[in-house]
Amino acid sequence: MGAVKTKRMPRAVREQQMLDAAVRIFGQRGYMAASMDEIAEVAGVSKPLVYLYLNSKEDLFTACIRREAAALTEAVQSGVRPGLDADRQLWDGLRAFFTHTAQHPDAWSVLHLQARTHGERFAAEVTAMREEIVAFVTRLIGAAAREARPQDPDRPEPGSSTPDRLGLDRPAVDPDLPEREVAGLAEALVGAAESLAAWANSTEGVSARQAAATLMNFAWAGLGNLMEGRPWSPTDPDHQGRAG
Amino acid sequence: MGAVKTKRMPRAVREQQMLDAAVRIFGQRGYMAASMDEIAEVAGVSKPLVYLYLNSKEDLFTACIRREAAALTEAVQSGVRPGLDADRQLWDGLRAFFTHTAQHPDAWSVLHLQARTHGERFAAEVTAMREEIVAFVTRLIGAAAREARPQDPDRPEPGSSTPDRLGLDRPAVDPDLPEREVAGLAEALVGAAESLAAWANSTEGVSARQAAATLMNFAWAGLGNLMEGRPWSPTDPDHQGRAG
Amino acid sequence: MGAVKTKRMPRAVREQQMLDAAVRIFGQRGYMAASMDEIAEVAGVSKPLVYLYLNSKEDLFTACIRREAAALTEAVQSGVRPGLDADRQLWDGLRAFFTHTAQHPDAWSVLHLQARTHGERFAAEVTAMREEIVAFVTRLIGAAAREARPQDPDRPEPGSSTPDRLGLDRPAVDPDLPEREVAGLAEALVGAAESLAAWANSTEGVSARQAAATLMNFAWAGLGNLMEGRPWSPTDPDHQGRAG
Amino acid sequence: MGAVKTKRMPRAVREQQMLDAAVRIFGQRGYMAASMDEIAEVAGVSKPLVYLYLNSKEDLFTACIRREAAALTEAVQSGVRPGLDADRQLWDGLRAFFTHTAQHPDAWSVLHLQARTHGERFAAEVTAMREEIVAFVTRLIGAAAREARPQDPDRPEPGSSTPDRLGLDRPAVDPDLPEREVAGLAEALVGAAESLAAWANSTEGVSARQAAATLMNFAWAGLGNLMEGRPWSPTDPDHQGRAG
DNA sequence: TATGAATGAGGATTCATTCAT
DNA sequence: GATGAATGAATCCTCATTCAT
Structure with a gap:
């Protein structure tokens, strides 16, 4: 359902994928109702990677x-x-x-x-x-x-x-x-x-x-x-x- | 911090107190970040009473x-x-x-x-x-x-x-x-x-x-x-x- | 929905009404899922009266x-x-x-x-x-x-x-x-x-x-x-x- | 009281541990009286893990x-x-x-x-x-x-x-x-x-x-x-x- | 006799976040 | 670079039970 899983992308690209997913989920569900789980899933990466790149939900937002x-x-x-x-x-x-x-x-x-x-x-x-x-x-x-x-x-x-x-x-x-x-x-x-x-x-x-x-x-x-x-x-x- | 605790008020009055508190908390924290706990506390009543009178967070809002x-x-x-x-x-x-x-x-x-x-x-x-x-x-x-x-x-x-x-x-x-x-x-x-x-x-x-x-x-x-x-x-x- | 509300009945009668209601609710919902609220309502009396006559949920059951x-x-x-x-x-x-x-x-x-x-x-x-x-x-x-x-x-x-x-x-x-x-x-x-x-x-x-x-x-x-x-x-x- | 806490087990094993605990608690306390808290404790894991693997009390049962x-x-x-x-x-x-x-x-x-x-x-x-x-x-x-x-x-x-x-x-x-x-x-x-x-x-x-x-x-x-x-x-x- | 008003305690569920590999 | 495994801390909500009248 999320993005196609491609392994080992450069960091900058992965970050953009995450932001794409985040904007979509934040926009549709609202900040609080959006879950990091869903964002990670839609971005096609694991949750720890989201945290590795973007630190926290607040920072991501x-x-x-x-x-x-x-x-x-x-x-x-x-x-x-x-x-x-x-x-x-x-x-x-x-x-x-x-x-x-x-x-x-x-x-x-x-x-x-x-x-x-x-x-x-x-x-x-x-x-x-x-x-x-x-x-x-x-x-x-x-x-x-x-x-x-x-x-x-x-x-x-x-x-x-x-x-x-x-x-x-x-x-x-x-x-x-x-x-x-x-x-x-x-x-x-x-x-x-x-x-x-x-x-x-x-x-x-x-x-x-x-x-x-x-x-x-x-x-x-x-x-x-x-x-x-x-x-x-x-x-x-x-x-x-x-x-x- | 909340309203002065006055016991045994008629329902209509208590409901207004609850709405007062709820508007305040919802307005300040946002719908999702507002907790029923805090609303009840600010209203000076227990949480079950809020639910008894207003049914649910959605209904309260x-x-x-x-x-x-x-x-x-x-x-x-x-x-x-x-x-x-x-x-x-x-x-x-x-x-x-x-x-x-x-x-x-x-x-x-x-x-x-x-x-x-x-x-x-x-x-x-x-x-x-x-x-x-x-x-x-x-x-x-x-x-x-x-x-x-x-x-x-x-x-x-x-x-x-x-x-x-x-x-x-x-x-x-x-x-x-x-x-x-x-x-x-x-x-x-x-x-x-x-x-x-x-x-x-x-x-x-x-x-x-x-x-x-x-x-x-x-x-x-x-x-x-x-x-x-x-x-x-x-x-x-x-x-x-x-x-x- | 519950029994017809008739005020001031002798205790024995009221108790039977309560037991009728309780058997019905316990039987349909199960012991734990049955709520004293519903039993009282179906019995056509207030909850405190149920407690006055029958002491507790366990005793009632x-x-x-x-x-x-x-x-x-x-x-x-x-x-x-x-x-x-x-x-x-x-x-x-x-x-x-x-x-x-x-x-x-x-x-x-x-x-x-x-x-x-x-x-x-x-x-x-x-x-x-x-x-x-x-x-x-x-x-x-x-x-x-x-x-x-x-x-x-x-x-x-x-x-x-x-x-x-x-x-x-x-x-x-x-x-x-x-x-x-x-x-x-x-x-x-x-x-x-x-x-x-x-x-x-x-x-x-x-x-x-x-x-x-x-x-x-x-x-x-x-x-x-x-x-x-x-x-x-x-x-x-x-x-x-x-x-x- | 629960199982010995062994960290980081594969999912399949943990699931069996959870089911073991759940059968025990459900059997002894009954479905409704059993609390997810106790099941998790007896299984030796945290509650969120139980939900992660088994979804809900109903599904677990x-x-x-x-x-x-x-x-x-x-x-x-x-x-x-x-x-x-x-x-x-x-x-x-x-x-x-x-x-x-x-x-x-x-x-x-x-x-x-x-x-x-x-x-x-x-x-x-x-x-x-x-x-x-x-x-x-x-x-x-x-x-x-x-x-x-x-x-x-x-x-x-x-x-x-x-x-x-x-x-x-x-x-x-x-x-x-x-x-x-x-x-x-x-x-x-x-x-x-x-x-x-x-x-x-x-x-x-x-x-x-x-x-x-x-x-x-x-x-x-x-x-x-x-x-x-x-x-x-x-x-x-x-x-x-x-x-x- | 009878009840409207009120609550302490606890239960299911979710979430952001972190470890160990 | 990347993840499966795991959790502390809340949150919404419900219930048996009691008080004051």
Whole structure:
């Protein structure tokens, strides 16, 4: 039932087999319900070998999270072409994101559900990835704001500081928006994306492209309003006019 | 450590104590890591009594989910005044939502994380609640669309049919938007809200009001654009002009 | 589901209800699998009352055994008319035995299976009853022997000593047969009867009468041979001639 | 108290040790009262190992039943020499039976008492063995009948078809006796044997040989009468004459 | 007489983890 | 490099039994 038993493979290959099995089992059964026994069996190796290579269940799970986080980040990064307009980059990134999560549901379950549900230690691992993505989005918001107001030329250009894994500078928060506000926006965007990923995965006939389009529709104009200094407020008649 | 041991309480009271303890432990440790032993201890009773009243770990967890889902729904419902404008209603609902989740973090963990990560049976319990909320949001989107286009007077007024638990009519999806599109939007909005709730809970100094404001900013304009028939598209220069 | 709840019954009645329930549950579930909870429920009373009246599970079971043993003994006794020939008495007794066990399968399960499978203490209770029956059979064997050899007139007549519950004298073992031999025969006869009772109960269409007939056929002639001093032996050609 | 702790034995050996312990404990305490803890301790291993090899208490019990049923069947089979006369075969089989049960009282308790008292699933296991023995006896009755009436030569000779595990042909029920009648007789004989086995086990100084002799005396003549078409009946003066 | 409330003790089962080869 | 053999420590759950009224 598990992988074909081939003896004497190099360590690196065996490790990947184990991680494959682990991601599958963790994703399907959940962290706690997954048993090392089943993981070893699916990986096609004996249990002691799993421990020899990966130390403990916690370490194994951590390794899964890291590998899948890197894979997802890498997928998004590859989908984005840095030269294009900010909204185009966001659009491409979202499509890459939804495509990847749709193709690796177990990995997505590990990152989105399992890792966040079983202790700070694992949650922190995902948070690192999440922050990278949030930084990417934050960066795009800043870029969009700059494009919208070219009359303010003395802000630093993109790319002038060290680029992160998504090919974007890290700080680059627009100084006109309070940092926490931006963090909240990015959180909301990423949360919406995550939620849509789950929705798209579980709803017949919803493609990655459609999910991305829905999210762009939902988010881009709101971001634009904010950039232009027109936040919604409980009593603002202008906003009410636009949306209602 | 647990509740003060008061002997011989009526069953209903003891049950609530048990649910209190269970929500706390399930929320903090996770469903699987929570032990019935600890729950009983925190509840200040012996384990057999927990089983006598709540039957099994699964049933206990289900009872927690149901109680907390009802409490959250009730909190949001109470926060909304049906007569007001759609955006005002959404604003009020969001504030109530964020307030409640902030005040009951363990309950929120149970509903948002634990219940969705440990089997269809539990997930289905939350889905029921979620659908009520999604229906609420969907309804508001519809109302907003009607307000935006008063030239189409033969659609039914809001409130003309029997109100559901959130005080709003159920159907009322705007016919000009494909149903799936609306579902995706609501999903995104609710997902963003859920994500923001977790973020606000875990970030020092973020109030429910701020979280609600962030989400309104993020979402309302985007909805407005959609209502007015101006969706974002990868090559639409108009949108690029507005947001970038 | 249980008995109709009637409040404030005299103790004796309540006790019988409890024993009824207990025999039923013990017989169906087995001694260990039977729970005091279920017995109380079926009896239509609260558990503390069961303990108040019957002390403990062991005592309750013992009470069941005693009541049912007495009932079975009584049934057999009533079926036999002491004045008739020995084989007729045996025949009548067997029929009464098979009839009673067929009509009270739970009681028979308690006596035949449960009581012998759960500790010396209970087994001893049944042994008492068994010995009464074995004594009855032993007595008949003795009587048959006497009838077969009337030329030996100085042995005591039946009824000359104190009658036991089956209306027969207790000692009365034929002095020509070693006591152990007779005990073995009686054991075999009773064992065969018990086995046949289970078989008749579980085999469609086998009546008490048929079971009794089968056993008489099986046993009576063999007993007769013994009486007449012609035991089977491994090398006895005469016996081979008779049976083969 | 348990077996000497010898580390690292091959699986097959350990399994036998576990079965030894299990038969002992199940036989002495009863199925339900036996605890896996005690079995493991007596076997000299840890509980998880018992579960690893035998799966569950039910499976362990089933394994015990099967092993002991096979051992008993094998013992009886080995004791019988197929070429001899029918009564001699029965005699030898009975002696082997009583010898084996006397030497393995716990095993006999498992087969005779425990397995029949704790659910159909276990009872069915013993029934298989029982039927083999009943078939053996049935076969002998048939053989005896044929020997008694050599004037009917066209019936098949014993041994002319493939022998079963007890070295005897399977069908061969005497056509002159109704099938149910024969089944009842076999049931009675086997029941008597079982009962005598328990009696011999628990009675000081009763040998297997004595038990076998008692049963032969009891049974063989009765069978002979039946073969010769002289069943006992309530009013048959001939029978009364013979036995009484 | 009768019971709702409560528990100490123990039982089956599973799991992550390690030794010895 | 790889594994068969083995276990300490929990976990869920049940049951006979009692207390306070």
